[in-house]
Amino acid sequence: MRLLLIEGSARAAKALRLGLAAEGFHTEWAPDGHSGLRRALRGDHDVIVLDIQLAGLDGREVCSGIRAAGRTTPILIFTARDAEHDITGGLESGADDYLVKSSSFPILLARLRALLRRGSRPSPTEWQLGDLRVDPVSMTAWRSGTEIELTAKEFSVLACLTRHAERVVPKPEIIQQIWEKGSARQANTLEAHISALRRKIDRPFQRASIVTVRGAGYKFVIGKHPSPTPAPPSSPPALP
Missing domain, CATH: 3.40.50.2300 (Response regulator)
Incomplete structure (x- = not known):
């Protein structure tokens, strides 16, 4: 045990x-x-x-x-x-x-x-991660109460990452779960879906939930905000 x-x-x-x-x-x-x-x-x-x-x-x-x-x-x-x-x-x-x-x-x-x-509790029909709610039955996601339009594949990628929140999910594991005949050729397709998800579920809500772990895969981090953009250096004063 x-x-x-x-x-x-x-x-x-x-x-x-x-x-x-x-x-x-x-x-x-x-x-x-x-x-x-x-x-x-x-x-x-x-x-x-x-x-x-x-x-x-x-x-x-x-x-x-x-x-x-x-x-x-x-x-x-x-x-x-x-x-x-x-x-x-x-x-x-x-x-x-x-x-x-x-x-x-x-x-x-x-x-x-x-x-x-x-034993374990029955698995929830939907799950909440911070301000993001995911419903696998209706294949719908909401952030801060706003419904987000996702394609079927985008939702499948999101569900895979959020189901294993705070854990690095290797790219081959995601590909194998989502594409019936997963192969390395789907890696570029996966990256395109990750970019789309960031554009839809993160940027409009000032979040940075989907993290790339170089050489390993992707991780969904609950409640992560993007790092502040450093201010540009000030121009030196003009010489007289």
Whole structure:
């Protein structure tokens, strides 16, 4: 069973990993919010155990980011915080269960096994990534509430990238998914579709969501704004 542990304390993480390994869990550890979100979106885990008190992004932000990317992996928030607003906030951010760290290890195991029996949530019919909403059934996308006209192939490229948001998707993988007989010859066609998508879903909304990772592929980044254009250097004063 593959478990992602997002825990800010190295000491607590070590103890949990030892206990979980004895129960048959293969545990991957992320020590902060940013690395936890990246690993959750890149990996294929059966369950996620998530602390709230994390550096970078707190646990609720991580949980919201996982759900915004369309990931349905069961999430158990396991934290020292036991205030009512922490519990409700954690569950409202998309977690499936909430357990305070004063609970015993057998209770944690019982909660994890219950989540594993329940399995992942049903995949959403549409998904929201920041201000971009994607509906694969109607093959429609909206940004900031504005519907965007896309061709069937443009939408397929967008769906492929957003379904794997925050992960680099290699060009051959995109081509294989979208063109029935994918080949290297479609690489130029893919680049044309990427350019069209940037023109339609990014530039009118001052976004830079679709990032080229040289030598690797493309990545959809949630909420990315373009870098400001540096001001041109001022002209030297005219000599008298």
